[in-house]
Amino acid sequence: MSQHIPRKRFGQNFLQDNHVIESIVAAVNPQPDDTVIEIGPGLGAITFPLLRTLRHLHVVEIDRDIIARLKEKVAPERLTIHEGDALAYDFASVPGDLKIVGNLPYNISTPLLFHLASFGARVKDMHFMLQKEVIDRMVAEPSTPDYGRLTVMLQYRFEMENILAVPPEAFWPPPKVDSAVVRMIPAPGRCGIARDEALLEDLVTRAFSQRRKTLRNTLKGVLDDEGFTALGIDPGARAESLPVECYVAMTNYLFNKKNN
Numbered sequence: 001m002s003q004h005i006p007r008k009r010f011g012q013n014f015l016q017d018n019h020v021i022e023s024i025v026a027a028v029n030p031q032p033d034d035t036v037i038e039i040g041p042g043l044g045a046i047t048f049p050l051l052r053t054l055r056h057l058h059v060v061e062i063d064r065d066i067i068a069r070l071k072e073k074v075a076p077e078r079l080t081i082h083e084g085d086a087l088a089y090d091f092a093s094v095p096g097d098l099k100i101v102g103n104l105p106y107n108i109s110t111p112l113l114f115h116l117a118s119f120g121a122r123v124k125d126m127h128f129m130l131q132k133e134v135i136d137r138m139v140a141e142p143s144t145p146d147y148g149r150l151t152v153m154l155q156y157r158f159e160m161e162n163i164l165a166v167p168p169e170a171f172w173p174p175p176k177v178d179s180a181v182v183r184m185i186p187a188p189g190r191c192g193i194a195r196d197e198a199l200l201e202d203l204v205t206r207a208f209s210q211r212r213k214t215l216r217n218t219l220k221g222v223l224d225d226e227g228f229t230a231l232g233i234d235p236g237a238r239a240e241s242l243p244v245e246c247y248v249a250m251t252n253y254l255f256n257k258k259n260n
Contacts, residue, residue, distance in 0.1 A: 015045040015103055015129070017170035024181055025049045027163055028101050028127050037094060039086045039102030039112075042066060044073070046101060051078060058094055060086045087112055091119040098122050103129040106175065110134065110150060120157045126184040127163075135162050135180045147240045149208040153201060155244045156191050158184040192248035200251040207239035207247070214238060227253055
């Protein structure tokens, strides 16, 4: 087959740095019988090293040219290819406790992370290459510029760590941004348990909808002064100043008020 031309619409930047590849595979630490799903195998930089250990690997890929290349190089008894968009893929359709890995397309990274978070109960761990700026937001502390909706909703579900810096020259073609690798380990209850996760998501979205405004303004009609007082939360504070636990507490207060 001819050389594959990276497609901008799929956000393709192919990893080619052997040190980075080895570091990612070592972090994933695959065992022969693990159930591993790779998102966006591309030219196989991570795929083939994983297959040196795994008996079988699942991949999710949207590019038909790449799918054809993989079918040509790997027998179906070693590799299951799920053709389509990772944003629409049902990761729960693969049985077992999942390890998910991938060089995620930067143009859809945030919605894809939210989609993946919904499968947290089925996951052992996840390791993703992402734009460094996105990982900075994922692991941010309260009262910092990077702390936002993505931070709260992911930290509610996962322990996360930036484990590897990846420069642009590690890819072909090189992206215009720095990259990094994040490790995500499900940690249910780490910040408390929201009795209604849809309510939590709505509350967080409202709180961060206008970052410069106070919670009294962004949550107007949702949480009144009596509620702020009961929770011990300053209504004059801004959304980024509250730890994840406070959003869980607000959610449960509203849930109890509605259902009692």
